[in-house]
Amino acid sequence: MAQNVYTVRQVNAYIKNMFTQDFMLNRIYVKGEVSNCKYHTSGHIYFSLKDESGTIACVMFAGQRGGLSFRMSDGRQVVVLGSVNVYERSGSYQIYAREIRPDGDGILYERFQMLKKELEEMGMFAPEYKKPIPAYARRIGVVTAPTGAAIRDIMNIAARRNPFVQLILYPAQVQGEGAKESIIRGIRMLEETGVDVMIVGRGGGSIEDLWAFNEEDVARAIFDCRVPVISAVGHETDTTIADYTADLRAPTPSAAAELAVYDYRQTQMQMQEYQIRMNRLLMHKAEIARFRIRDYHTRFKYLHPRYRLQEQQQKLAEAEDMIRQLMAGSLEKERHRLSLYMEIMKGLSPIQRLNRGYSYVEGREGGVVKSIRHVRKGDIVSIYVTDGVIRASVKDVKEEKHDQTG
């Protein structure tokens, strides 16, 4: 026996190393049917994947459980992401699972994509077919399950925004066998009953749970509905075929209620606003009219004959004043001239001469005696001096020559 002999450990370690170094085996997707599934108390899950040809052991350790979002059970088709490696204890290899998801998602997703493409090509998502959502719907139809978060959310939001709108629920089956037919019937019956807008939807769930809203017949019923339809399926991230054919897509049932139910308080405020604006406009108009009346009033007042009369009376008074003023002025001037003349006259007055020793002699006839010829012997003459009159009789008249020039 010249050949080398190896221990079990060495062989297992060698093979393990081969697996570890293999790039593909370290990250591989394997699909198959679950069997012998055991949830161990430690949190680890042991199961086998099988198909018609054989089986492979799998384990998901407790630390990897985040990669599993549903409860596995025997017979379920799944896709496992993990690495294939050797379990040295039994000298066997197994899959160490990191993520497990139900298979069929893939198939459903493919169906979804195909239907979406088909309906899109038929123009069923075209914006020109979208009916406008009425801003003030009074009767709102709801097609959803009578129990569950969706209808409660819709009722709460409607009550808060506007308790005066009428909600009409068609209690539909929204998942499982018969869901498709139930939803379609709900849409048709509410259309028949007469509503202003319709909310069709349900709360969140898995892709299988939401599947009814990916059915072509449901999409068509929504498309054909003459009443505007708001779709509200699942959460924000779930988009179904129904969402594409609906007239408006709401991310959630609550959001659908916000879109369908108009806000009562806001509407009241808007009406008050209208009233205030109209009042203000009318007041303004009336104010303008009043202003014009005042304006006409003023203008008529000036055109009235009394005003004319007053105006002319005033003019007259002014003219009178003017005349008086002119008169007074010219009178004053004349007075001044008079006093001037009086001064001159005073200088020329005979009384002044008498003051200087001269006197004035008046003859018989009252005439001034300037010549001896004016009197005769025996005549009585009056001699005026400054302080009185002297009566004298002429005793004699004698001619005398004075040296007089001029």
Next chain:
Amino acid sequence: MTRQDKSQDVKEELSLEELFQSLEETIRRMEAEDVSLEDSFTLYHKGMDTLRMCSERIDEVEKKMLVLDEEGEMHEF
């Protein structure tokens, strides 16, 4: 739509939305510079009537949600 609903529609001619549009139009006309005082009054009364109709449309009676059954009958939830 059933016949009953149609007759209801005829009776209630205008929706709240249309009434609001009519109000906007009324206000726009009142805002015009050359509108006479008489027309202003007429428009104001028309606006007030429209507002009254709006209130009627809102129909301030609290509604309980109704449930439609398979026979098309409505019941309280």
